[in-house]
Amino acid sequence: MEALIARLRERFPTAIQDVITFRGETTVVVPREALVEVCTYLRDEEGFNMLADLCAVDYLPRTPRFAVNYHLLSLDHRQRLRVKVFVEEEDPAVPTVTGVWPGANWHEREAFDLMGIRFEGHPDPRRILLPAEWEGHPLRKEIPVVVEEIAYSFNKARIYAEKPFARE
Amino acid sequence: MAEAEHATQLTELTWQQLRTLVSERALTGETMLLNMGPQHPSTHGVLRLLLELDGETVVNVAPDIGFLHTGIEKSCEHRTYQKVIPLTDRIDYLSPLSNNLAYCLAVERLMDVEAPPRAQYIRVILAELTRLASHLVWLATSALDLAAMSVFLYCFREREQILDIFELCSGQRMMTSFFRVGGLWRDVPEEFEEAVRAFLDYLPRRLDEYEEMLTENPLWKDRTIGIGVITQEQAIQWGVTGPSLRATGIAWDLRKAMPYSSYDHFDFEVPVGSNGDVYDRYRVRLAEMRQSLRIIRQALDNLPGGPVRTPDRKVTPPPKEELAYSMESLIHHFKLWTEGFKPPEGEVYQAVESPRGEFGVYISSDGSGKPRRVHFRAPSFVHLQALPLMAKGGLVADLVAIIGSIDIVLGEADR
Numbered sequence: 001m002e003a004l005i006a007r008l009r010e011r012f013p014t015a016i017q018d019v020i021t022f023r024g025e026t027t028v029v030v031p032r033e034a035l036v037e038v039c040t041y042l043r044d045e046e047g048f049n050m051l052a053d054l055c056a057v058d059y060l061p062r063t064p065r066f067a068v069n070y071h072l073l074s075l076d077h078r079q080r081l082r083v084k085v086f087v088e089e090e091d092p093a094v095p096t097v098t099g100v101w102p103g104a105n106w107h108e109r110e111a112f113d114l115m116g117i118r119f120e121g122h123p124d125p126r127r128i129l130l131p132a133e134w135e136g137h138p139l140r141k142e143i144p145v146v147v148e149e150i151a152y153s154f155n156k157a158r159i160y161a162e163k164p165f166a167r168e
Numbered sequence: 169m170a171e172a173e174h175a176t177q178l179t180e181l182t183w184q185q186l187r188t189l190v191s192e193r194a195l196t197g198e199t200m201l202l203n204m205g206p207q208h209p210s211t212h213g214v215l216r217l218l219l220e221l222d223g224e225t226v227v228n229v230a231p232d233i234g235f236l237h238t239g240i241e242k243s244c245e246h247r248t249y250q251k252v253i254p255l256t257d258r259i260d261y262l263s264p265l266s267n268n269l270a271y272c273l274a275v276e277r278l279m280d281v282e283a284p285p286r287a288q289y290i291r292v293i294l295a296e297l298t299r300l301a302s303h304l305v306w307l308a309t310s311a312l313d314l315a316a317m318s319v320f321l322y323c324f325r326e327r328e329q330i331l332d333i334f335e336l337c338s339g340q341r342m343m344t345s346f347f348r349v350g351g352l353w354r355d356v357p358e359e360f361e362e363a364v365r366a367f368l369d370y371l372p373r374r375l376d377e378y379e380e381m382l383t384e385n386p387l388w389k390d391r392t393i394g395i396g397v398i399t400q401e402q403a404i405q406w407g408v409t410g411p412s413l414r415a416t417g418i419a420w421d422l423r424k425a426m427p428y429s430s431y432d433h434f435d436f437e438v439p440v441g442s443n444g445d446v447y448d449r450y451r452v453r454l455a456e457m458r459q460s461l462r463i464i465r466q467a468l469d470n471l472p473g474g475p476v477r478t479p480d481r482k483v484t485p486p487p488k489e490e491l492a493y494s495m496e497s498l499i500h501h502f503k504l505w506t507e508g509f510k511p512p513e514g515e516v517y518q519a520v521e522s523p524r525g526e527f528g529v530y531i532s533s534d535g536s537g538k539p540r541r542v543h544f545r546a547p548s549f550v551h552l553q554a555l556p557l558m559a560k561g562g563l564v565a566d567l568v569a570i571i572g573s574i575d576i577v578l579g580e581a582d583r
Contacts, residue, residue, distance in 0.1 A: 023277050023280065023516055024277075025515075025516060027515070049404050050404050051407055052407065052519065053517070053528050053530065055541075055543035055545075057515075057540065057541045058540075071517050071530070071545070075418065075420055078425050078426060082515075101406075102405050102406055103405060103406040103407035103408075103550060103553060103554075105553060106549065106550070106552075110549075127234075129234035129237040129582055130234060131234075138239060138242055139241065145242055145243060145246045
């Protein structure tokens with residue numbers, strides 16, 4: 001794994017922003033501009049032939065707020081690698097990797113559907129789990145799980161002030 | 169008025185969407201559009217397929233999922249780590265213990281604790297029993313789809329026995345939630361070994377019976393050989409794992425390739441197919457069931473003694489009797505139940521070989537008692553995506569066989 005990281009740093013001297021090792025798992029942080037290039041290199045030269053999983057994380061209140069994780073798997077070398085891209089709240093967009101692994105298609109649709117990350121160049125950018133007319137992206141931290149708490153009061157003005165969702 | 173406007177917008181939207189899903193030939197009426205599901209017996213749950221047909225040949229398939237979306241990943245963010253376990257049962261409701269295992273291993277890695285050997289062996293036994301139960305349901309339903317009614321009845325009869333064993337251990341037949349972070353909820357009862365051994369002696373004869381009924385059956389072979397073929401390259405590109413990948417000839421099994429929960433202690437083979445069609449997937453799964461029996465027998469023979477929960481007090485509550493005299497233990501117990509344990513900040517991804525393929529759990533921790541983000545990598549979700557690949561160019565009747573053979577659970581695909 002160290003040799004792999006060394007090769008990556010040599011090949012992409014500016015694109016590897018950070019390398020994190022935690023509990024035996026390696027994460028490589030790259031900027032979104034270099035994502036497709038790094039992924040293509042990892043697939044072709046390092047044997048990461050399968051994209052096992054892709055998911056988006058909301059790091060609120062940190063900035064940059066969102067991250068997209070790509071969990072790569074190499075069947076030949078029996079190892080995993082996580083590639084991570086951070087994106088800002090104002091422009092949550094990353095380029096699509098469907099050109100590298102076609103199987104990324106639905107994973108990216110899911111990340112868009114639930115977290116609102118735009119995947120630029122995606123061939124089929126529709127919602128996947130929620131209905132097409134749904135508004136918002138429910139996995140974002142500002143969306144509460146329980147919309148309405150139990151109110152021990154009949155003072156409507158106070159309830160509305162404290163719980164704007166109760167009105168609906 | 170506004171309502172009517174909304175309705176036109178909606179139809180406009182669906183019309184635009186439709187154009188991206190089907191070919192130009194469908195718009196001129198040359199090919200036919202057919203809705204399959206969401207209430208259709210052979211879609212194994214609430215799955216809707218939009219089919220574009222040229223006569224009886226499938227030109228295109230557009231799966232439409234999400235009918236069972238319950239927001240499990242969102243719910244996880246509002247529970248302490250230990251309390252997420254019951255939710256994981258409900259993702260893939262045919263193999264609850266595999267999901268428990270993946271989640272518990274992920275949190276254990278996050279907390280840097282390990283389950284004691286006895287717990288690991290019992291986990292293996294129960295996970296393999298789960299695989300048997302899940303494969304029995306798969307065999308039952310996919311055979312039923314191809315009109316083999318008696319197999320359906322027999323398989324469910326066998327599955328009942330496995331569910332009885334689950335009930336013996338956990339008190340629940342399906343949503344067992346038996347595993348805990350750091351081990352098991354409790355040790356298995358004395359009758360457990362006897363019950364499992366009786367089942368181990370019983371099932372091989374039944375498997376022979378199914379093979380007699382299906383493997384060389386000309387009707388079965390007609391319906392399955394050469395149907396729904398996926399090549400090795402396609403399977404890897406599209407992330408297909410589990411029996412569907414092994415049916416193409418790649419011996420990739422996480423239990424062998426990246427062993428977890430002491431799977432490396434057991435001697436078993438990874439059955440592979442060669443053609444990647446429905447028939448090979450059937451052969452691979454049946455061979456896998458016999459290997460599972462082997463693993464269970466070895467685990468039972470070598471079952472170590474000792475505790476079933478790690479002594480590490482970070483995740484394990486103090487024993488009940490200690491609460492009577494130790495104030496610190498009482499407080500610790502209370503804290504574990506109200507706040508839960510707090511793993512360090514970081515992220516882990518743990519995958520296990522579930523009956524359907526690679527079931528992965530990603531946890532991102534922010535250092536508090538609740539996870540920042542939990543994501544489940546569901547094999548059914550990935551395999552459904554590859555369905556059009558297998559079904560294009562075949563007949564509608566073959567599509568039914570293909571859906572049965574990739575063994576999807578919609579609860580898992582939609583989460």
